[in-house]
Amino acid sequence: MLHDEGSLVPLAGCTDVYVGLNFGTLPAKRFIDLWPLDDLRAIRITDGALSIGALATYTELIRSPLVRKRLPILAAAAREIGGVQIQNRGTLGGNVANGSPAGDSLPVLAVVEATLVLSSAKESRRVPFNSFFTGYRKSVLRPDEIIVAVEVPRVDGRQWFRKVGTRAAQAISKVVMAAIRSDSPRVAIGSVAPTVVRLPKTEASLSSRASISEARRTLEAEIQPIDDLRSTAEYRRRVSANLLERFWNDTAR
Amino acid sequence: MRFTLNGKKRQVQAPPMKRLLDVLREECGLTGTKEGCGEGECGACTVLVDGMPVNSCLIPFAQVRGSLVTTIEGLKGRHPLQDAFIAEGGAQCGICTPGMILAAAALPRRATLNEIRLGLAGNICRCTGYTAIYRAVQKAASARSARRGRQTS
Numbered sequence: 199m200l201h202d203e204g205s206l207v208p209l210a211g212c213t214d215v216y217v218g219l220n221f222g223t224l225p226a227k228r229f230i231d232l233w234p235l236d237d238l239r240a241i242r243i244t245d246g247a248l249s250i251g252a253l254a255t256y257t258e259l260i261r262s263p264l265v266r267k268r269l270p271i272l273a274a275a276a277r278e279i280g281g282v283q284i285q286n287r288g289t290l291g292g293n294v295a296n297g298s299p300a301g302d303s304l305p306v307l308a309v310v311e312a313t314l315v316l317s318s319a320k321e322s323r324r325v326p327f328n329s330f331f332t333g334y335r336k337s338v339l340r341p342d343e344i345i346v347a348v349e350v351p352r353v354d355g356r357q358w359f360r361k362v363g364t365r366a367a368q369a370i371s372k373v374v375m376a377a378i379r380s381d382s383p384r385v386a387i388g389s390v391a392p393t394v395v396r397l398p399k400t401e402a403s404l405s406s407r408a409s410i411s412e413a414r415r416t417l418e419a420e421i422q423p424i425d426d427l428r429s430t431a432e433y434r435r436r437v438s439a440n441l442l443e444r445f446w447n448d449t450a451r
Numbered sequence: 452m453r454f455t456l457n458g459k460k461r462q463v464q465a466p467p468m469k470r471l472l473d474v475l476r477e478e479c480g481l482t483g484t485k486e487g488c489g490e491g492e493c494g495a496c497t498v499l500v501d502g503m504p505v506n507s508c509l510i511p512f513a514q515v516r517g518s519l520v521t522t523i524e525g526l527k528g529r530h531p532l533q534d535a536f537i538a539e540g541g542a543q544c545g546i547c548t549p550g551m552i553l554a555a556a557a558l559p560r561r562a563t564l565n566e567i568r569l570g571l572a573g574n575i576c577r578c579t580g581y582t583a584i585y586r587a588v589q590k591a592a593s594a595r596s597a598r599r600g601r602q603t604s
Contacts (some may be wrong), residue, residue: 281573367572
């Protein structure tokens, strides 16, 4: 249908789509409902990778023994999204497709170097999560494609996640960070750029065994936060550096 | 479209993208479900779909095909949570109350205070400050387990 009819908006949990519809900011009139496609809800291990169906809800991620064991920071991120009502409906694929720079699962997918499985009626292709977004709410997803799964390779090292918002539940992130402590540390951060970003310079600083204060300065120069209605650039820069230091202290042996 | 509403099989004609909230209030005449914010922030419009709390303002009617939907009317005013909210002053203006009670109804039977707080984190109340609500939920849980105790003895 996406191929033949074009310009249909795919629907999953609708937790973002309906906000746009109810407030008139989403002009679309034609939709295709993916919600009944139970095949896209499976969470399993495939060829050593954790494969998560795009329609898996946050509640399903929180409850999944596989996610809790292999990728506890994804369960942690899911717990901080909305309240129970949103967690029961919102999906991992929807968080990616919506493409908000504040999407709470996105720094996790960036830091674990996930792969997205995209399908059209004609073909399937695999795109590294870190080359999926091309700009603010823009991605390489074609109009006739949907996201069908997220594949996460085995993660070595200690996983860390932290969201900072106005309130523990129901708040959009001011800053959200996921990180992995290993010989080559990885750091990803949301809400400080038009898309979620990895911080290669900060990562290099950490792996060079520079002092944490030097890594903080590197991070402060590497991110480009803005002032908006949720927070200021200065606050976000300060909090991001604080989170980096917290990550480093929390994951020290 | 067919679905089960408060235990009864129903067939209702409505546009597929009409919000479940509006179908319940307009087509089904069940006005116990309230609209607060209309953007999934406040939880006032919470109903249960297949036993799970959801915001009915964010659900297209098409997505409840074949599902079990429970609104506040489905509790028939006789649920222990309803008694406890009255006894403990868990309701003031009343707009959040139906959603609050349905979210509470989905909590595990022996929920701790922290689990109650998390389970109700998506339901915003501007009157009570939540303390009376948490007390009501705890009271209802102990009333229910006491009643079950009597039934089994």
